[in-house]
Amino acid sequence: MTIRRALALLLAPALLLAACGDDDTATRRDDGPVTITLVTHDSFDVSDEVLAAFTEETGIEVRLLPSGDAGSMVNQAILTKGSPQGDVLFGLDNSLLSRALEEDLFVAYESPALDEVDPELILDPEHRVTPIDTGDVCLNYDKAGLEAAGLQPPTSLADLADPAYAGTLVVQDPSTSSPGLAYLLATVAEFGEDGWQDHWRALRANDVEVAAGWEEAYYGSFSGAAGSSGDRPIVVSYATSPPAEVIFAEEPLDEAPTGVVEGSCYRQIEFAGILAGTAHEDEARQLIDFLLSPTFQADIPLTMFVHPVIDVDLPEEFVEHGLRPEDPYLLDPDVVAEQRDEWIREWTEIVLR
């Protein structure tokens, strides 16, 4: 093979593909619309046409900047305080809220659209952050897996300490995973600040498995996920994971292969805020309004698999296969902010060491 031919072989496809991809960016540069940046976590998603509708309505282009998981995103925002990477941040949840507010990351904005939102979700009376969606971290179980093991689905957190459930549960490390932290908080809410430790000792005696993150737990260890290699029939996941299994199934399913333990859920509320230091505060406000608009809110369930905060129709799969816990656990964000690191440290000693 000659060198020239080899070089062509190596680089031609890249150059070709790069060339045909560039045609649209060139035209977009022309002065015109303001572009603002929405900093998000990696799980953020939105339909193209929904974002396009915002641009059409306001003339504002939105650039998305995923910055890792929620914890990593907030820490990056703290590091870049005053010189933010974007104009609006989305995806801050109630367990991280106080830390972000203490650091003065946001400028206050009370959106008129908040009228439509359940006041209980507005955790910051100064409106530095605005609630956008809610989700529930719950125990999921593999219907077939439990049946094969001759077990009934658990009905409460306490059930998991029963030796009958030994070797069935996989959770995430709360120091590296947001659902892992939510589940730890659920046990704190259930067993009290002085009682949760014993529960986890019992879980450890029951051979609880700990994965680093949601992916490892759900695909690596949980037996109910399609394509999973795991053998544990119970996992910490979301209330909306069963509808996701149905929607993303390769062959149409009549029934979700997994179920949700209603009495095990911890509520996560996700917020958006305008980052202090933005040069586009006015446009940022319009984006916050848009995040609360029916257009965006109706798009939330099937893109991010969480619930909207205003009253919009839910997709059929959500109603049919999903579950909305009536009375989920929820801790005061100030208590969480104060105790979080200590709880994680204690948990690590009890469960991992």
Add this chain to the structure above:
Amino acid sequence: MGGRRDRLGTAAVLAVPAAFLGVFFAVPATTIVLTGLRPGGDWDLGAVGDVLGSASTRRVAWFTLWQAVVSTALTVAVALPAAWLVGRVRFPGRSVVLAALVVPFVLPTVVVGTAFLAVLGPDGPVAAVAGWVGVDLDLRRTATAVIVAHVFFNYAVVARTVGTAWLAVDPAAEEAARTLGADRWQAFRMVTLPRLRPAIAGAASIVFLFTFTSFGVVKILGGPRIATIEVEIHRLTTQLLDLRTAAVLSLLQVAAVVAALALHRRAGRPQGVGRLAAGRSALRRPRGRERLAVGLTLASAGLLLGGPIATLVWRSFDTASGPGLLHYRTLGTIGRGRALFVPPLEAVRNSLAFGAAAAVTALVVGGLAAVGLRRLGGRARGLADSTIMLPLGVSAVTVGFGFLVALDEPPLDLRTSPVLIPAAQAVIAIPFVVRSLLPALDAVPPRLTDAAAVLGASPRRAWWEVQARLLRRPALGALGFAYAIALGEFGATVFIARADAPTVPVAIFRSLSQPGALNVGQAMALSTILLVLTAGVVLVVDRIADARIGGF
């Protein structure tokens, strides 16, 4: 040689790589470490003692060290037969096998981790074999899994580095020893092994470097109970924002890496005695019992390297309704609620484009660095050479977070610029480029340049006619390898890839973090595509350059 003009020239040549590595590596990394050690502008040197003295640091450091030592020793032991294959044996399909060896090295750890979970998990083949003899085996979340994966990743480093050194050892010496009555093993031990020792030591110190700083493998296969220093830095930085502890651990890791590099440098170059004359080949067809050895080596490599890869490829075709192309067919479309904002196929395009830019950048910057280092010579060269290797030893999260704090002001507000992706990839690829080009530069016979000068060529013309000609193949080899590295790079890219321009590894990672069979299937399909791409690149490179892939 010498003289002011010469030194000025050397400085000018080295200025480019110095500036590049300064902006995209040294300044960000230093800034973040200083943020941790100088909170509010005052030195907090007590942190060093606190962190180093803590039980958790000792536990993490100890695990990091022993798993790296065991991984390295095991890799050398397991890959040495393959090195013999590379250095001595002619067999059908040789070039394909040589290229295939490198594929694991450039695969993203997310992908390999997932494949290994399937192989080592309770439903995998390893557990099945153990089950026959009545042992209940689940290797997930164990140090064993981490070490096995390390051998998988680094097999090629030993096989190819040592194999290439072996190619250069004249078999005549060993044959002479045998004529004098030595048996096969004695002849190897007394004649060939001493000549391979520098290559073995060099390869081992590189494997040590990679396994000591291992991140993705440990995170995915080791579970939350075990952590290397690198994993701990990541956790402290991204989740706890404990930059103080993270800074001390970063320094500790750099110290270890510098030590490993010093060892690497001392391992030295292969000896000149007994070197095979140019144009002759040490390769020959296996005879008699050698055939069995070849078969066994190929089979074991096939099992170790092929097993996880085959699992991965199989899962990309394995759909709910039997084997099929579903996961591939859907790559071109963007579904609702997909983890990406673009059809996954577009990630392939991004990867190819970014990779090409990164490879060219790495070649230019690394090439200048190699030329400059060559001109430096002596101790300075050794030091500068090691410095260029440092990006491989500093955690991606340190650099990634460093970008955020250091590159935030015009004219260098590059934090969200698309330029950052190929630049970050190039930083990782540059050490490999330099390592490939330096020996090639060293090998240019000075007599040729002198001859050109005598014949009246200007220095520039002489350089172009002689050196440039001789360097073309190694340069192309380096370019291709840099390309393969950039295609698979994940750690640094994931920090800076934009939502609308994910690379393949980033797309794989995002797909894996969504529920539903289709997302997993697509991740596997993308992994398979990445695998084919990198194998293809390496195969092309092998055809044109010699076997010194990556310069190790």
